[in-house]
Amino acid sequence: MHEVIIKIIPDSIEERGLVDRWVQDHQRDAWRKQAKSSGYRARSAFKLKQIQDRHKIIKVDDSVLDVGCHPGGWSQVAVELVGENGKVVGIDLQACVPVEGANLLVGDITEKSSQDRVLDSIDTEVIDVVISDISPNITGKWDIDQAVSLMLVAEVFDFALPILKYGGHFVTKLFQGSGVEELIALVKPHFQTIKRFSPMASRNSSSEVYLICKFHTPKRGPDWMITPAFEKSLEHREGGLKPADDIEPAKSTFTVRRKSTPKE
Numbered sequence: 001m002h003e004v005i006i007k008i009i010p011d012s013i014e015e016r017g018l019v020d021r022w023v024q025d026h027q028r029d030a031w032r033k034q035a036k037s038s039g040y041r042a043r044s045a046f047k048l049k050q051i052q053d054r055h056k057i058i059k060v061d062d063s064v065l066d067v068g069c070h071p072g073g074w075s076q077v078a079v080e081l082v083g084e085n086g087k088v089v090g091i092d093l094q095a096c097v098p099v100e101g102a103n104l105l106v107g108d109i110t111e112k113s114s115q116d117r118v119l120d121s122i123d124t125e126v127i128d129v130v131i132s133d134i135s136p137n138i139t140g141k142w143d144i145d146q147a148v149s150l151m152l153v154a155e156v157f158d159f160a161l162p163i164l165k166y167g168g169h170f171v172t173k174l175f176q177g178s179g180v181e182e183l184i185a186l187v188k189p190h191f192q193t194i195k196r197f198s199p200m201a202s203r204n205s206s207s208e209v210y211l212i213c214k215f216h217t218p219k220r221g222p223d224w225m226i227t228p229a230f231e232k233s234l235e236h237r238e239g240g241l242k243p244a245d246d247i248e249p250a251k252s253t254f255t256v257r258r259k260s261t262p263k264e
């Protein structure tokens, strides 16, 4: 009798790369299928669900701001979590198909006019939770993409910290690499705890991590803003923001517009 031997262990680095890519594509497809069958618009919905399971960031009746909300997967999950008396406001450069129970705006979160519309629709003085899955436009140049991503995150903090209630929570996506430690160091004084979390649903994207900032402790004084201090800390480095050698580039199909003029 003949034995059929199936080769499953890759011999070379190239083969291993192909196997890894195959596994990643399959995992991504599996999350996508699961999202479709559960009625979520994006597999990213499972990332928020896994963040919630582990870190319990959103409660019933909370008011939530969802930054970079298109196509609406996180908003769908947030609406379920806050319940009928909660509130979900989202904003994105791209228009979303409406999510029942959420108010999803179109605009650039770094622009004052969009920020004003967010404030108008929040309609309370403070919010309980900020969830930000914001992703920059992928130019393919990793150092630029990662730097833009961190600056966007810093700007979201600057907009949202003043309206985040005492004890509130803030979750944001980060692309790992150069500048992350500086950013975390600047955010730390604003929260009691800060943890990095990698949900199962995003483990095929090795550069993506979520920063879970819990229990807002508002920082007073003139130097509370993250963006100016972040820019300064990067200027002090030789060559500014550089990519880490060991981080794989992020791949995304999302489109992002950056404003061309500096923020006031």
Ligand SMILES: C[S@@+](CC[C@H](N)C(=O)[O-])C[C@H]1O[C@@H](n2cnc3c(N)ncnc32)[C@H](O)[C@@H]1O
Pocket: 041, 042, 044, 045, 067, 068, 069, 070, 071, 072, 073, 074, 075, 091, 092, 093, 094, 107, 108, 109, 110, 133, 134, 135, 136, 137, 152, 254, 255, 256, 257
């Ligand atoms: C990964 S997607 C968000 C997916 C979303 N969490 C979901 O579950 O459906 C990232 C989003 O960030 C948005 N984005 C990027 N820059 C932005 C900006 N300056 N203002 C608002 N949204 C932005 C992009 O348009 C994109 O839709």
